[in-house]
Amino acid sequence: MARLDTSSHFEAPDEFYAGLIAAQDGLSDEACLAFCARLILLLANHVGDREVLDEALAIARAGADQN
Amino acid sequence: MFQDRYDLAFRLYPYARAADQDAPTPVRHPVVVVGGGPIGLAMALDLGRQGVPVVVLDDHEGIGQGSRAICFAKRTLEIADRYGCGGPMRDKGVVWNLGKVFRDDRKVYEFNLLPEDGHRNPAFINLQQPYFEKFLFEQIQAEQAAGAPIQVRGRNRVEAITPAEDHVTLDIETPDGPYRLQADWLIACDGASSPLRSMMGLDFEGRVFKDSFLIADIRMTDSTFPTERWFWFEPWFKSGASTLLHKQPDDIWRVDFQIGWDVDRAEELKETNIRARLDAMLGPEVDYELVWSSIYTFQCRRMRNFRHGRVIFAGDSAHQVSPFGARGANSGMQDVDNLGWKLGLVLSGQAPDRLLDSYNEERTHGADENIRHSTRSTDFITPKTRVSQIFRDAVLDLAEEYEFARPIVNSGRLSVPCTYDGLSLNGPDALPGGPSRSRPGSACPDAPLGGGYLLDRLGGGFTLMTLDAEAPEAVTEDGVTASRLALSAADDPTGALAARYLGTAASGVYLVRPDQHVAARWDRYDETAVRAALRTACAKD
Numbered sequence: 099m100a101r102l103d104t105s106s107h108f109e110a111p112d113e114f115y116a117g118l119i120a121a122q123d124g125l126s127d128e129a130c131l132a133f134c135a136r137l138i139l140l141l142a143n144h145v146g147d148r149e150v151l152d153e154a155l156a157i158a159r160a161g162a163d164q165n
Numbered sequence: 166m167f168q169d170r171y172d173l174a175f176r177l178y179p180y181a182r183a184a185d186q187d188a189p190t191p192v193r194h195p196v197v198v199v200g201g202g203p204i205g206l207a208m209a210l211d212l213g214r215q216g217v218p219v220v221v222l223d224d225h226e227g228i229g230q231g232s233r234a235i236c237f238a239k240r241t242l243e244i245a246d247r248y249g250c251g252g253p254m255r256d257k258g259v260v261w262n263l264g265k266v267f268r269d270d271r272k273v274y275e276f277n278l279l280p281e282d283g284h285r286n287p288a289f290i291n292l293q294q295p296y297f298e299k300f301l302f303e304q305i306q307a308e309q310a311a312g313a314p315i316q317v318r319g320r321n322r323v324e325a326i327t328p329a330e331d332h333v334t335l336d337i338e339t340p341d342g343p344y345r346l347q348a349d350w351l352i353a354c355d356g357a358s359s360p361l362r363s364m365m366g367l368d369f370e371g372r373v374f375k376d377s378f379l380i381a382d383i384r385m386t387d388s389t390f391p392t393e394r395w396f397w398f399e400p401w402f403k404s405g406a407s408t409l410l411h412k413q414p415d416d417i418w419r420v421d422f423q424i425g426w427d428v429d430r431a432e433e434l435k436e437t438n439i440r441a442r443l444d445a446m447l448g449p450e451v452d453y454e455l456v457w458s459s460i461y462t463f464q465c466r467r468m469r470n471f472r473h474g475r476v477i478f479a480g481d482s483a484h485q486v487s488p489f490g491a492r493g494a495n496s497g498m499q500d501v502d503n504l505g506w507k508l509g510l511v512l513s514g515q516a517p518d519r520l521l522d523s524y525n526e527e528r529t530h531g532a533d534e535n536i537r538h539s540t541r542s543t544d545f546i547t548p549k550t551r552v553s554q555i556f557r558d559a560v561l562d563l564a565e566e567y568e569f570a571r572p573i574v575n576s577g578r579l580s581v582p583c584t585y586d587g588l589s590l591n592g593p594d595a596l597p598g599g600p601s602r603s604r605p606g607s608a609c610p611d612a613p614l615g616g617g618y619l620l621d622r623l624g625g626g627f628t629l630m631t632l633d634a635e636a637p638e639a640v641t642e643d644g645v646t647a648s649r650l651a652l653s654a655a656d657d658p659t660g661a662l663a664a665r666y667l668g669t670a671a672s673g674v675y676l677v678r679p680d681q682h683v684a685a686r687w688d689r690y691d692e693t694a695v696r697a698a699l700r701t702a703c704a705k706d
């Protein structure tokens with residue numbers, strides 16, 4: 099049973115995306131990876147639910163395996 | 166002919182010619198244990214105390230030098246208490262509960278291992294392995310004096326074994342030349358590089374970790390470090406990628422530096438080089454004596470099966486883990502605890518041979534749990550890839566400021582007893598409202614009891630523990646007896662006994678195995694159910 103909510107939740111998707119890009123502005127690739135890792139950990143903890151996280155991991159991984 | 170592999174800390178069992186060496190045909194013994202390390206000695210104690218004759222063979226004459234294992238867990242001390250030698254270990258050992266984790270020069274996390282009262286034993290003691298072995302051996306001597314049929318033979322090296330259907334023949338080398346023995350059961354406690362395992366051509370599969378660690382044990386009398394486990398990731402003093410500092414008895418401190426995979430061992434072990442790392446950490450003004458040092462690499466692996474007919478493997482010979490988590494010697498002690506009573510029942514004909522298959526089932530389950538924890542700790546401490554390093558560092562970054570990240574920090578998940586969930590000796594869990602921690606398969610949690618402790622009243626044989634419930638004084642099913650221990654929640658005014666065994670239930674009946682693990686539990690005594698559970702716990706059904 100799918101529990102990861104993949105419907106759209108952003109009130110202003112362009113604002114979020116611009117913010118995501120701006121937050122990494124000027125960072126080296128290394129610093130950017132560290133930024134992404136911290137972001138993933140913060141959000142993953144906010145979600146908390148193991149099944150939801152496992153599903154997100156599987157979808158993200160499927161994307162990598164297709165490329 | 167006898168080239169020592171190591172120097173002795175204590176010469177305890179000098180070679181003495183045994184009558185078996187003059188026998189015209191090989192003498193047969195019920196149990197021969199190979200290896201006089203902590204696990205072999207504990208095995209001999211467990212069996213000897215049951216009255217099972219046991220012969221221990223060791224290729225040295227005592228206990229090797231070097232502190233090696235230092236962290237002995239609560240469950241190990243509980244087992245030692247059952248064998249009668251927990252007291253000297255507690256008295257000599259350094260008790261600690263608090264661990265602190267640092268990064269660079271900042272504390273990121275601390276943990277308290279036993280924030281709960283009402284246990285005889287602390288979460289851990291630190292004690293040099295030679296002392297631990299010596300206390301076991303002294304208990305063997307005390308048991309021998311009381312008539313226990315235990316023999317320990319020094320400079321008896323097993324050269325070959327010939328397993329048969331119902332026994333094993335051993336070819337043994339001694340300073341007086343070779344002789345042969347036969348054993349109904351052979352217990353291989355001969356360590357991670359087990360010669361017996363090699364002689365039998367058996368597998369030992371797992372992962373090798375590409376990092377090395379330099380251990381230095383130093384004597385430091387004017388130290389200001391507290392009795393805590395301190396672990397640094399990327400320490401400011403740059404003496405290793407990680408560093409561990411831990412106190413032992415006799416003013417000895419264990420320091421453990423992670424120094425990388427491609428190192429020149431001889432160079433790193435030179436005293437000047439070890440001192441350079443220590444001086445950077447402790448400061449040039451601190452005075453210390455270098456007592457022992459070693460470099461180790463490690464692997465997480467186990468044998469597929471711990472039982473091969475009449476040969477049974479226990480301790481490091483069967484499984485090996487990284488030292489993070491103190492799951493080596495401590496899991497070996499749980500092996501012995503598990504195997505002892507089963508072998509006793511099989512030898513006396515009170516249980517079928519297949520009870521010993523449950524040793525394999527339960528202890529491979531334990532080994533897998535230990536390997537899983539140990540592997541995860543190791544992956545955190547020594548990340549394998551650039552990206553896993555980035556995530557590891559991100560966890561440490563966040564842990565300094567945010568509480569959620571601290572439980573992810575893994576500098577070793579310390580040994581707790583294995584619960585045999587869902588395995589074949591377990592009977593029913595028929596105690597509605599009963600606490601999860603004492604469900605079938607669990608090691609019984611300790612509790613205060615009338616000036617003493619509950620665990621002193623459990624173990625050795627099967628126990629029918631009743632809490633505010635009626636039951637007969639003993640139940641004997643097919644030759645195996647469970648003796649009643651009648652308790653009441655009121656016996657412990659602190660409420661710990663009720664909290665740990667009743668939960669929200671008003672009464673409870675527990676069938677407890679000789680190794681103090683819960684076999685089954687109910688809310689009241691039911692003779693048919695108890696008899697069935699007793700059969701199940703002895704692998705009779």
